[in-house]
Amino acid sequence: MTDELLGRHRAVLPDWLALYYEEPLEITHGEGRHVWDADGNRYLDFFGGILTTMTAHALPEIAKAVSEQAGRIIHSSTLYLNRPMVELAERVAQLSGIPDARVFFTTSGTEANDTALLLATTYRRSNTILAMRNSYHGRSFSSVGITGNSGWSPTSLSPLQTLYVHGGVRTRGPYAALSDGEFIAACVEDLEDLLGHTRPPAALIAEPIQGVGGFTSPPDGLYAAFREVLNERGILWIADEVQTGWGRTGEHFWGWQAHGRNGPPDIMTFAKGIGNGMSIGGVVARSEIMNCLDSNSISTFGGTQITMSAGLANLNYLVEHDLQGNSRRVGGLLIERLRSAAAQVPAVREVRGRGLMIGIEVTKPGTDEADPKAAAAVLEAAREGGLLLGKGGGHNTSCLRVAPPLSLNVAEAEEGAEILENALRSIR
Template structure:
């Protein structure tokens, strides 16, 4: 508590009125007050290089003029209307998504968040299949709402066993800690495929609403499957006519560098794609693009009061136009390779690093206790804090919270990438040396 006679700090005020389960980074949490490009100013007056991008939502950077001006123009016109009225920017955005989505005969419905997008996908698929059985992946994260939490395969992000769904958890493409991890990629994928078939035959009725998967798992620590993984899983799903839902809340719009939607890299055409986060560069947005028959399966009325609102739609149109006109997918691939190669080089000299993985500007660095595969949770927190002290903001994730998440906005430059690598090299060495010198 604050000393007698002094005003409480923002952190103390936060703790007084916010839930205890709403986590913040750092022992002394940081307020973000201003930003430009890939740099952000904190309430402490310091400027930081932002390599987390508001949990991947600040997709193209802070205070991008083309986006800021689009928001300002719309706010001077109308802020809200609801989907009971025609919204021109909503139709225009849906047309852009339909033109790029790897979904047959697609339609789009807009909501306000990734959690709501996933819930919409579950509403559609459970209705269409008249089943509440869902297959999700171990290590997955799909949101904080009831159904989304039920399909989240990370214990520390799943607060309740209560669920509107019956969920079967299949193997993910996370080889590093898989019981099949010792196999080659081809053998690993075959083992996961065969296990999926066994699970369907033994743990479900066979009439399954959907299979939901993140092409690259986000909170799970950017677990990145072998290239043939989802193609092989879909051969099993197709035998049972199970719809594939690709959760692209973090991997969409070219961030992976290798495809516009993350699932395209794997050669799979899903029946539905959920999206949110970076589409509006931080403005609340979400949605589903799905095959028309699936999207139109509902027999009751449904609208969205705030989903598809003019401000979010206008912003998202500006974001997609900016990504296209500045070829940011190519930049994500190019700068992502610089970061990935630099981090892999660090892994060769830093015993704390167990694995570097990901694609484009979704990079995970799994930290381990040296000479083991024990998750280095304490060291991960230390790296996060030391990186902040050195002027770099990154995130963390993974099943045990031991994976650094390196996710700069898609406008990041080569110079900024090398600056971040220099900071991470120094920080990882500092944490390793301090750990090695500590008494046993």
């Protein structure tokens, strides 16, 4: 059955639409932190549909909200008042920390970042964007143009002039040997030097923790230090929270809060986990930035009643059950368990991350050279053991990504760590 579906997939879908595993699997249903494939195999899900199933599979509270809303009305567009959209926008605006915030809903993180770029370039009357090396911001024409990861940027054409800044990767590059304080100082100096050679940019866009780039991050405080330089020149800061938002990092509700000495970002984008699988993305910005557009606009599918109802139910569950705190506690145990296991595997260069956002970088033993074949082998071995992982990284996708639903319990974390340890030990 799977072979037949794979043949149909290849006959009608693009060759560049990636599939995991040598023998791709069809996931048919899920419950809690587990999913099942078409052959009846059960897996512990440590990737959550690319960090999207943030709370749990088949969560009754969300299923009920979606079902009840579907029985009333599913969609009407933004041309009409929409109570669930207003209610979710009120919650997001309050949680964002951005003063006098306005919220615009989209269908994805890509579209959210597109909107943020439109707002920033219009507000600042500049098409120059600062972005981080090793970054990823989506698959659209404009977001591909600012992506600093060649594996996810199929064209050099862009409506924007993009300038790439140091700092997104702590343990690689020319500043890797420096202390955290020296690292931040060197990156700030690099930013100031760059700004001395270009027309004033519209904004810096940055992921607090780089997602597709392999869960890499700078020392806490880097973006706060950048902000001082940006503020002097009126340059906006866009925080891409598509993967880091909603408490995934455990220590904070938003990733930017690790760099929040100078206040919240001017613009923040979000998506993935807020819908727990439903298509929700969005942008939050100060009112003068959000309202700077001087033409009409709508969103046909952004903010539909059914997705907003799902988002409200998911956010309520997340807050009421303190899943941020659970991410901090269980994620802390998991990362230490994985570091202990990886210490016995020469091919593991680094285990990094925070909360339930953990990266395991695989290299050729004793070197910094990426080993994507070994990483792929671990992915396969973990699947054989009943565990689904992700992969990424700026060096030939040699980083395993661990990002289970935030309701993961200690027993499940230990089960997953044991399977992953065995998979890592299988590297030859």
